[in-house]
Amino acid sequence: MDFFSKENIVNLLQDNPKLVDIVKLLKSDGDDKRNLFLAASEIKSQFVGNKVYFRGLIEYSNICRKNCYYCGIRKNNINVARYTMTDEEVVNCAKYAYDEKYSSLVLQSGELNNEKFRQKISELLQKINFATNNEMGITLSLGEQTEETLKEWQKYGGRRYLLRIETSNQELYIKLHPNDKIHDFETRLETLETLRKLNYQVGSGVMVGLPFQTLENLAEDILFFRDFDIDMIGMGPYIEHSDTPLYHFKNLLLPINERFILTLKMIAVLRIMMKDVNIVASTAMQAIDKIGREKAVKVGANILMPNLTPQKYRENYLLYQNKPCIDEEADQCKNCLEARIHLVGGEIAYGQWGDSKHYLKKQ
Ligand code: 5AD
Numbered sequence: 391m392d393f394f395s396k397e398n399i400v401n402l403l404q405d406n407p408k409l410v411d412i413v414k415l416l417k418s419d420g421d422d423k424r425n426l427f428l429a430a431s432e433i434k435s436q437f438v439g440n441k442v443y444f445r446g447l448i449e450y451s452n453i454c455r456k457n458c459y460y461c462g463i464r465k466n467n468i469n470v471a472r473y474t475m476t477d478e479e480v481v482n483c484a485k486y487a488y489d490e491k492y493s494s495l496v497l498q499s500g501e502l503n504n505e506k507f508r509q510k511i512s513e514l515l516q517k518i519n520f521a522t523n524n525e526m527g528i529t530l531s532l533g534e535q536t537e538e539t540l541k542e543w544q545k546y547g548g549r550r551y552l553l554r555i556e557t558s559n560q561e562l563y564i565k566l567h568p569n570d571k572i573h574d575f576e577t578r579l580e581t582l583e584t585l586r587k588l589n590y591q592v593g594s595g596v597m598v599g600l601p602f603q604t605l606e607n608l609a610e611d612i613l614f615f616r617d618f619d620i621d622m623i624g625m626g627p628y629i630e631h632s633d634t635p636l637y638h639f640k641n642l643l644l645p646i647n648e649r650f651i652l653t654l655k656m657i658a659v660l661r662i663m664m665k666d667v668n669i670v671a672s673t674a675m676q677a678i679d680k681i682g683r684e685k686a687v688k689v690g691a692n693i694l695m696p697n698l699t700p701q702k703y704r705e706n707y708l709l710y711q712n713k714p715c716i717d718e719e720a721d722q723c724k725n726c727l728e729a730r731i732h733l734v735g736g737e738i739a740y741g742q743w744g745d746s747k748h749y750l751k752k753q
């Protein structure tokens with residue numbers, strides 16, 4: 391039986407960690423687990439400090455051309471009322487974030503790749519920049535797009551892009567998506583490469599505790615983030631949704647609190663390995679544990695995404711069930727998160743972009 395002190399853990403994850411060692415840490419329990427969390431917490435204080443950055447999240451539209459087996463807003467789910475926010479609503483959200491000194495925005499939606507969508511996003515970017523004095527750090531999370539589209543959006547002020555790889559293991563990816571051209575693992579990888587090439591600040595991530603997923607898969611995901619030199623990482627527990635095909639495999643899942651702990655371990659290992667990246671405390675963590683996001687901040691996360699979406703749309707953007715903040719408005723989420731972060735000794739960095747230090751070093 392191995393014993394892991396804090397020093398052992400940091401040494402194991404130094405330089406070129408072995409897959410088996412990462413797996414052991416993902417399995418850790420008792421004192422070993424406590425030491426993993428403590429080591430990550432110390433590395434975090436040392437390299438990124440106790441500041442937490444806000445990215446105001448605008449869930450622009452739930453219309454999606456895809457049918458990911460896990461997602462509640464997949465195209466074939468007829469139980470979802472589809473919406474798209476008006477330009478005015480989007481601009482108002484952006485203005486709110488600007489006035490509240492969030493400094494950063496995430497514009498997210500289901501994936502569409504038609505001409506009209508490309509133009510609409512370009513237009514929205516211009517309107518947002520106009521309304522916020524070009525001062526917001528704008529992140530896009532709009533799925534796989536062509537190089538031309540990504541270039542155009544960059545021209546209009548998109549600086550960062552989030553595209554989760556979902557799993558870095560191709561065989562597992564195929565089990566989670568329809569096997570066709572629009573759910574192609576290679577295309578997803580290529581899009582990440584294009585984003586890198588265009589010098590976007592690149593965010594990616596995975597779901598933790600998926601059916602068929604092994605600890606080795608998760609350890610590979612961590613090595614993938616390192617090898618791909620990802621700047622921002624968002625990992626959240628997989629939470630089943632009864633209107634999705636993957637729901638049939640719910641008997642294969644780890645109990646939900648174990649998926650939660652496993653996600654915390656993923657965050658901790660990643661923080662020790664990639665000391666200067668931005669790591670998100672995902673909303674899905676809070677769907678499981680009332681103070682889930684705070685726990686994520688304790689063990690390494692330094693980014694939070696307060697929801698700005700007008701309340702009337704929120705119940706229609708349920709990627710998973712039990713999503714928190716469905717009945718709240720932006721203001722309530724702001725006050726709530728502020729109080730929560732203070733509880734764990736964090737400080738919200740208003741008025742700062744909070745770019746990934748990892749990215750800035752490369753510039
Ligand atoms: N549980 C947890 N996360 C999910 N996502 C989609 N569906 C689920 C689910 N059922 C995540 C995906 C996607 C992100 C926007 O939401 O990782 O990239």
Ligand code: SF4
Binds near residue numbers: 458533
């Ligand atoms: Fe669409 Fe994203 Fe949901 Fe897949 S995960 S169905 S791309 S919104």
Ligand code: FES
Binds near residue numbers: 714715718727
């Ligand atoms: Fe939305 Fe707490 S963060 S209500």
